[in-house]
Amino acid sequence: MTAIRILSPALLLAFGLTWEAGVYLTGVSPIVVPPPSAVLAVLWAGLVQGWLWPHIWVTGLETALGFALGSAIGFLCGLVLGEVEPLRRLLWPYVLASQLVPKLALGPIFIIWFGFGLTATVVITALICFFPLLENTITGLQSAPPEKRDLFRMLGATRLQTLLRLKIPSGLPLILSGVRVAIVLALVGAVVGEFISGGQGLGASIIAAQGMMDSTLMFALFILITVMGMLFYQIVVLAERWLLRGWQKGSKS
Numbered sequence: 001m002t003a004i005r006i007l008s009p010a011l012l013l014a015f016g017l018t019w020e021a022g023v024y025l026t027g028v029s030p031i032v033v034p035p036p037s038a039v040l041a042v043l044w045a046g047l048v049q050g051w052l053w054p055h056i057w058v059t060g061l062e063t064a065l066g067f068a069l070g071s072a073i074g075f076l077c078g079l080v081l082g083e084v085e086p087l088r089r090l091l092w093p094y095v096l097a098s099q100l101v102p103k104l105a106l107g108p109i110f111i112i113w114f115g116f117g118l119t120a121t122v123v124i125t126a127l128i129c130f131f132p133l134l135e136n137t138i139t140g141l142q143s144a145p146p147e148k149r150d151l152f153r154m155l156g157a158t159r160l161q162t163l164l165r166l167k168i169p170s171g172l173p174l175i176l177s178g179v180r181v182a183i184v185l186a187l188v189g190a191v192v193g194e195f196i197s198g199g200q201g202l203g204a205s206i207i208a209a210q211g212m213m214d215s216t217l218m219f220a221l222f223i224l225i226t227v228m229g230m231l232f233y234q235i236v237v238l239a240e241r242w243l244l245r246g247w248q249k250g251s252k253s
Helices: 001-026 036-051 053-083 083-100 103-114 118-141 146-153 161-199 202-211 217-251
Strands: none
Touching: 001 118, 001 202, 036 161, 036 217, 053 083, 053 118, 053 217, 083 118, 103 118, 103 146, 103 161, 118 161, 146 161, 161 202, 161 217
């Protein structure tokens, strides 16, 4: 484990040095591929001078709101469709078809409906987060052991009691794995939404940098988005461990 912890940053460092040396030796234009040293300098200047922080705040807010909205709706719809099989058979083809439409293609429609800015981006993000929670919730509810279902039925448990005390706790690991997928997609959705409807945010900054042909700034923004995604993911992982630990303690007691 210690060797892996050392090897992982060492691999990143080796990649950065190779990239730097390759740009220097080949003489490629910084417009095409900027050196990592220049990218990190621009990133550091943006953070120290403060002009990047408003964009980080906007993208983070859009990610959090879209993730919360999409995950909540996906979870609730998953509960309903997981419990009512005829309804699931009726609606599932339409739910699946709705996910095949590229969310980027819906951007112009959302701009007409909600205007430019926060609301349209949050809606796009929520739509992207919706399906992982829906799918994993349905699968999680169906993963409850049959013998435990029979036991609840023999004890006269109601459908709601079976759902709350058996199906949701049994499917919690699967549901939370959907949350992990959703948080990654949420940041992607926020950035993509900003490509279309955002005046602020990291996605809008990428479009502005593209217009100025500032590849160095674009790479710096890519790094910033990656770091934000990893932070969001780790927060969700920590919350997942806390929930599973509490569920395991509750099941033992």
